[in-house]
Amino acid sequence: MAATRKSQGGRDGVRMTDDSLRVRQLTHYQFSWTAGEGGENGIWTLQLVLDEGAWEEVLTVSAEDADNLQDVLTNTSKVFYDIDRRVLMFGVTKAGD
DSSP, X not given: XXXXXXXXXXXXXXXXXXXGOOEEEEEEEEEEEEOOSTTOOOEEEXXXXXXXXXXXXXXXXXXXXXXXXXXXXXXXXXXXXXXXXXXXXXXXXXXXX
């Protein structure tokens, strides 16, 4: 269990652990390409380093997705990743801006 209830001085509190954080900030990324065998297409992967290495995720992506993601990642200052849903979220905008 990632978050647990704990009594401290008569109060219930929630203790958070690294595994309880389900949305993390992308701090580094690396694209890799592995050659296919016998004339098969190669495989693109995108390694996500989240929260300065607190969590890592490797995604298999198509060549077209790799190209599009490279463009978006290059032009977006803040990117977040939802671990459970496996969703990249680009940019943060304050409501009303």
